[in-house]
């Protein structure tokens with residue numbers, strides 16, 4: 001796993017750990033580096049879970065024509081997480097854990 005310079009996963013919620021492990025497994029399968037481009041850093045929408053440590057963005061540009069297969073594998077590998085294919089990255093968040101912790 002690599003973390004893009006400037007990106008931070010300090011204070012990433014432990015509930016995201018399975019997502020990191022699952023991503024590593026899937027990117028290994030596709031022989032591509034797993035790079036987190038954004039964790040708790042960056043500017044996001046007002047309600048974004050990035051600010052609370054329940055979301056990461058993952059680099060997709062190195063996947064080339066493996067993108068769709070990789071995305072499908074992530075969906076299969078990470079049940080319970082929201083895995084969203086964005087224009088230039090894959091956003092992964094754990095809204096269930098966020099709500100359990102903060103919305104009781």
Ligand SMILES: [Zn+2]
Nearest residue numbers: 055056057091
């Ligand atoms: Zn994101």
